[in-house]
Amino acid sequence: MDFKFSKEQQKFRQEVRDFLEEEIRNGTFEPDNLSWNLGYSPAFTKKCAERGWIGITCPKKYGGLERSYVDNFILYEEMFRHGAPVSTHFFADCMLIPILLIGGTESQRKELIPRALRGEITFAVANSEPDAGYDLTEYTTQYVKDGGDYIINGQKIWISFADHADIIAVSAKSASEPKTYSFFLVNKDAPGLTVNSIQFLSGHDAFSEVILENVRLPGDAVIGGEGKFRETIIAVYPTEWGGLMRITAFYPLWKALLKFVKEARRGGKPLSEDPLIRSKLAKIETNYQVGRLFALKVADSMDKGDRITPPSSVMSLEAPLSKVHGGHAEQFLLETAMDIVGAYGQLTNASKLESTLREVTRWYLFSRAFTVRGRPEDVLMTRLAELVLGLPNFLEPDKAPDAASQRATA
Amino acid sequence: MDLANSEFQEMLRTSARDFLDEQCPITVIREMAEKNNDHSPELWKEVSKLGWTGLVIPEEYQGGGNGFVELSLLLEEMGRACFTGPFFSTTVFGALPVIDLGTDAQKGKYLPEIAGGSSIFTLALVESIDIHDANSINVSAHAVDNNGYEINGVKLMVPYADIADYLLCVARTDDRAGAEDGITLFIVDAKSQGISHKSSRNISDKKLSEVTFERVKVPTENILGERDKGWIEVQKMLGRAALANCFEMLGAMQRMLDMTVQYIKGRKRFGRPIGSFQTAQHYCTRMLIGIQGARLSCSLAAWQLSEGLPATKEIAVAKTWTNEAGEEVIRLSHQLNGSIGLCMEHDLPFFTKRVKEGHMTYGSTDYYREAIARELGL
Numbered sequence: 001m002d003f004k005f006s007k008e009q010q011k012f013r014q015e016v017r018d019f020l021e022e023e024i025r026n027g028t029f030e031p032d033n034l035s036w037n038l039g040y041s042p043a044f045t046k047k048c049a050e051r052g053w054i055g056i057t058c059p060k061k062y063g064g065l066e067r068s069y070v071d072n073f074i075l076y077e078e079m080f081r082h083g084a085p086v087s088t089h090f091f092a093d094c095m096l097i098p099i100l101l102i103g104g105t106e107s108q109r110k111e112l113i114p115r116a117l118r119g120e121i122t123f124a125v126a127n128s129e130p131d132a133g134y135d136l137t138e139y140t141t142q143y144v145k146d147g148g149d150y151i152i153n154g155q156k157i158w159i160s161f162a163d164h165a166d167i168i169a170v171s172a173k174s175a176s177e178p179k180t181y182s183f184f185l186v187n188k189d190a191p192g193l194t195v196n197s198i199q200f201l202s203g204h205d206a207f208s209e210v211i212l213e214n215v216r217l218p219g220d221a222v223i224g225g226e227g228k229f230r231e232t233i234i235a236v237y238p239t240e241w242g243g244l245m246r247i248t249a250f251y252p253l254w255k256a257l258l259k260f261v262k263e264a265r266r267g268g269k270p271l272s273e274d275p276l277i278r279s280k281l282a283k284i285e286t287n288y289q290v291g292r293l294f295a296l297k298v299a300d301s302m303d304k305g306d307r308i309t310p311p312s313s314v315m316s317l318e319a320p321l322s323k324v325h326g327g328h329a330e331q332f333l334l335e336t337a338m339d340i341v342g343a344y345g346q347l348t349n350a351s352k353l354e355s356t357l358r359e360v361t362r363w364y365l366f367s368r369a370f371t372v373r374g375r376p377e378d379v380l381m382t383r384l385a386e387l388v389l390g391l392p393n394f395l396e397p398d399k400a401p402d403a404a405s406q407r408a409t410a
Numbered sequence: 411m412d413l414a415n416s417e418f419q420e421m422l423r424t425s426a427r428d429f430l431d432e433q434c435p436i437t438v439i440r441e442m443a444e445k446n447n448d449h450s451p452e453l454w455k456e457v458s459k460l461g462w463t464g465l466v467i468p469e470e471y472q473g474g475g476n477g478f479v480e481l482s483l484l485l486e487e488m489g490r491a492c493f494t495g496p497f498f499s500t501t502v503f504g505a506l507p508v509i510d511l512g513t514d515a516q517k518g519k520y521l522p523e524i525a526g527g528s529s530i531f532t533l534a535l536v537e538s539i540d541i542h543d544a545n546s547i548n549v550s551a552h553a554v555d556n557n558g559y560e561i562n563g564v565k566l567m568v569p570y571a572d573i574a575d576y577l578l579c580v581a582r583t584d585d586r587a588g589a590e591d592g593i594t595l596f597i598v599d600a601k602s603q604g605i606s607h608k609s610s611r612n613i614s615d616k617k618l619s620e621v622t623f624e625r626v627k628v629p630t631e632n633i634l635g636e637r638d639k640g641w642i643e644v645q646k647m648l649g650r651a652a653l654a655n656c657f658e659m660l661g662a663m664q665r666m667l668d669m670t671v672q673y674i675k676g677r678k679r680f681g682r683p684i685g686s687f688q689t690a691q692h693y694c695t696r697m698l699i700g701i702q703g704a705r706l707s708c709s710l711a712a713w714q715l716s717e718g719l720p721a722t723k724e725i726a727v728a729k730t731w732t733n734e735a736g737e738e739v740i741r742l743s744h745q746l747n748g749s750i751g752l753c754m755e756h757d758l759p760f761f762t763k764r765v766k767e768g769h770m771t772y773g774s775t776d777y778y779r780e781a782i783a784r785e786l787g788l
Binding site: 283 | 416
C-alpha cells in the first residue's frame with residue numbers, strides 16, 4: 001500500500017500548477033466554480049491542447065500520451081482546484097474519447113480522437129428523455145434505416161453542454177428491432193436538430209433539450225455498429241460517477257469561504273472563532289478528503305486494468321459510491337456556505353463577497369441537481385446494494401443478483 | 411501510488427483472518443464474556459507465537475520490523491473477530507512508545523519481552539472526562555532521592571490493570587509550570603507496592619480499573635522520554651491510539667454489515683426477502699459507503715505514520731468519519747436485524763458494543779473536528 005505520488009507525478013503536478021497560476025496572474029482566466037461544466041474558453045483549451053493535456057490517458061496509437069489515470073487525476077485536480085475553464089474540451093476528453101475507445105469503429109477513432117486531443121471537438125451526450133431515464137424500455141426517441149442512412153426522431157432533455165457542443169451523441173431505439181439501442185454521432189448543424197436551453201432554477205445555462213425531427217445521418221454515424229449503445233455508454237461512468245468533478249468543482253468557493261470566515265465578524269470576533277462554524281468547516285474538509293480518496297481509488301483501479309465491463313469494481317462499487325458521496329458533500333458545502341454568509345446570501349450576486357463566493361445563492365440552487373444529474377442517487381444506492389452486496393432486486397426478488405445487469409438499463 | 415495491499419500485507423491479513431476464524435470464533439468470545447474474562451493466556455501465547463506481539467518491534471529486538479500499515483491490517487481483522495485481550499494496549503501503549511522514546515537500555519529490556527509475549531502494558535492516563543485536558547493531570551511524581559520518584563494519585567479507566575506487567579503512567583513532575591509542561595511518562599511495574607485497583611466494566615464488558623498510587627516508588631531510569639516533556643508524547647500516543655482503534659472499529663463495522671446483508675437476504679415477509687425492499691437496501695448502502703470511506707481515510711493516515719510523515723489531519727479526518735460511520739452502522743444494522751438483533755443470544759450486540767466503545771474512546775468527533783479546523787488555519 002503506497003499513497004505516494006512518484007517524483008514524475010509530483011513534477012507534473014507542479015508543472016500544471018505553475019501554468020495555471022501564471023494564467024491567473026496574467027488574467028487569462030478568473031477561477032470559477034463548476035468549471036468542468038460552465039467554464040467555456042476555446043483559448044484556454046487551445047493552450048491545454050498545445051501541452052498535450054487533453055485525453056492524456058488515450059493510447060499513443062491514436063495520438064494520446066498513454067499516461068496513467070492517476071496522472072489524469074493529478075491534472076484535473078489542479079484544474080478544478082484552480083477553477084480553470086476546461087469545459088470546452090472536458091466532455092470530449094472524458095466522454096467522447098472513452099466512448100470511441102470502447103465502442104467506436106477504428107475509422108471513427110482515427111477520425112475523431114486526434115481532433116478531440118487537439119481540443120477541436122465540443123461534445124455532449126444525450127440520453128435522458130422527458131419520459132425516460134436509464135430504463136431504456138421507456139425510450140421514445142427512435143431510428144429507422146433508410147437506404148444506407150438512419151433517420152432519427154425524438155426528444156432528449158437535461159443534456160449538459162448541448163448548447164456549446166458541435167457533436168452530440170444521441171441514443172435511440174430501433175423502430176424495427178426490439179431491445180436494440182444504438183448510439184449516434186450527430187453534428188450540431190444537422191437539419192432537423194434543435195437545441196433549446198432550459199431555464200434552470202439557478203439561472204445558469206447548464207442544461208438543454210435536444211429535439212430531433214427527421215434528422216438524417218449517414219451509415220457511419222452509428223458508434224461501433226447498431227445495438228451497441230449499452231456496452232458503449234459505460235465508458236463515461238468512471239468520470240461521470242467516479243471523477244474529481246463530483247467533489248472538487250467548488251474548490252474556489254471553498255477557499256473563498258475559508259478566507260471569508262477569518263475576515264467577517266460577529267459579536268466583535270471573526271466567524272472563524274465560532275466553534276460551530278469551525279466544526280462545520282471541518283466536516284466539509286473531511287467530506288472533501290474522503291471524496292478525493294474515492295476518486296483516487298477509481299483512478300488506481302483503472303490503472304490496475306479494470307476494464308469497466310463486468311466484473312468491475314469501478315463500475316459496481318467505486319464509481320457509484322464516489323458519486324453518491326460527492327452529491328451530498330457538495331450540497332452540504334453550499335448549504336453551509338449559505339448559512340455562513342448570512343444576510344448577504346439574499347442576493348444572487350453579492351458584490352461585497354469575493355468573486356467565487358458572491359453567487360453562493362445561485363450555486364446553492366444549482367446544487368439541488370447534484371444528487372439527480374448523472375444518475376439519481378437513490379438509483380445508484382440500489383445499484384450498489386444489488387451489485388456489491390448481492391441483495392435481491394425489488395422487481396425480481398427470486399432472480400440471482402447479477403440478473404440485474406441484464407435488464408435494459410444504461 | 412498503489413492502493414492495494416502488497417503481497418506480504420495481504421498474506422498477513424488472510425493468515426490473521428484464518429487464525430482468528432479458527433481460534434477466536436464468536437463462540438470463544440461469548441464464553442470469555444460469560445466468565446467475565448477479558449484475557450485468555452492460551453490465546454495470548456498463540457498470538458505471540460504468530461509474531462503479532464512483536465509485529466511492529468524492530469528485528470534487532472526480536473520483532474517483525476513492520477510498520478503501522480501492517481499493524482492496521484491486523485487490528486482490522488481482530489476487530490472483525492471481536493478479539494479480546496491486551497494486544498491493543500500492549501502494542502499502542504507499550505511497544506510503540508518504547509520504540510519512539512526509549513533509551514537503548516529500555517528498548518533492550520522491554521521490547522524483546524513484549525515481542526515474546528511475556529510483558530503486557532497498559533496506559534494510566536485518565537483523570538477526568540477529557541483525556542486531552544492537561545489541566546486534569548494531577549497524579550504527581552516527586553523526586554524522593556537521588557534515584558527515584560514517588561507517584562501519588564488516582565488514575566481512572568485503566569484497561570487490563572490487573573493482568574498488566576507495566577503501567578505507562580502519565581504524571582505531573584513539575585506543578586509550577588503551565589498545564590502542558592511538567593508532565594512525564596513513567597514505566598511503572600504493575601506489581602509495585604502501593605498500587606491498588608477498583609474495577610468496573612465498560613460497555614464491552616471489558617474491565618476498566620480505578621488505580622490508586624500510594625507512594626509508589628519508580629526508579630529514574632523508568633522515565634520514558636524526557637522529564638517534564640511528556641505531554642506532547644501523550645498527544646502523539648493518543649492520536650495513534652485513536653487511529654489504531656478506528657481499524658478495530660472498521661473490522662467490527664464490516665462484520666455487522668455482512669451479518670445484516672446475510673440476514674435480510676434470507677428473512678422473508680410478504681413472500682419476498684426483506685433485502686429486496688429498497689429502504690433496507692439503502693440502509694445497507696449507507697453503511698457500505700461509511701465503511702469504504704473509513705477504510706480509505708484510515709489507510710491513508712496509517713500509511714503516513716508508516717512513512718514517518720505527519721498525520722495530524724489525516725488521523726482527525728479518519729477518526730471523525732469512522733466515528734460517524736460507526737454510529738450509523740450501529741443504528742441501521744440494528745434497525746434491519748429487528749428485535750432478535752437486540753438479544754445477547756445474537757452476535758450483533760458484541761460488535762455494536764465494540765464499535766461504540768471505539769467511538770467514545772481516544773477523543774470525540776468534536777475534538778477531532780476542532781483539530782481539523784486548526785489544520786485549516788482557522
